[in-house]
Amino acid sequence: MVLIVMLVVLIQRVFELFKEPEARVEKRIERPGPPPEELQPPAVPPAPRIDTKGAYSQLDRRNPFTMTGGAAGAATEVTAESLGLKLRRIQPTNGVLRAQIDTESAKRQWYSEGDTFEAYVLQSIDPEAKTVVVYATEYERAFTLTQ
Secondary structure, eight states, X not given: OHHXXXXXXXXXXXXXXXXXXXXXXXXXXXXXXXOGGGOOOOOOOOOOOOOOOSOOGGGSXXXXXXXXXXXXXXXXXXXXXXXXXXXXXXXEETXXXXXXXXXXXXXXXXXXXXXXXXXXXXXEEETTTTEEEEEETTTTEEEEEEO
């Protein structure tokens, strides 16, 4: 008996595989309003008004997370010594003048004119006067170091 039931189920499954599927009827839901062909694209908004007058000082200000030391209102003069820069010696190497400069983080490093190190640029080397000019990008000014 079980064998006959299994045979009937198998024949039914095989018949379903070879039978063509019935055509499905799809229901379309109409959307309210005009048909999509009649819809107009949205209007282009007018160009924003360019106002050249105004207070732009808020756009250019110092970083609020930068802390500077010293008492409020007291102006302190920044020097090369206070930056931790010290000229050790000047020496020509292969026809190029090089200066040995100490900084707070790097000791006895050699630099040529135009070299950038930390927040400084070595602008010029004068071997006769035994001086170098270093531009500090943080203070936007040049400092002269003497040996």
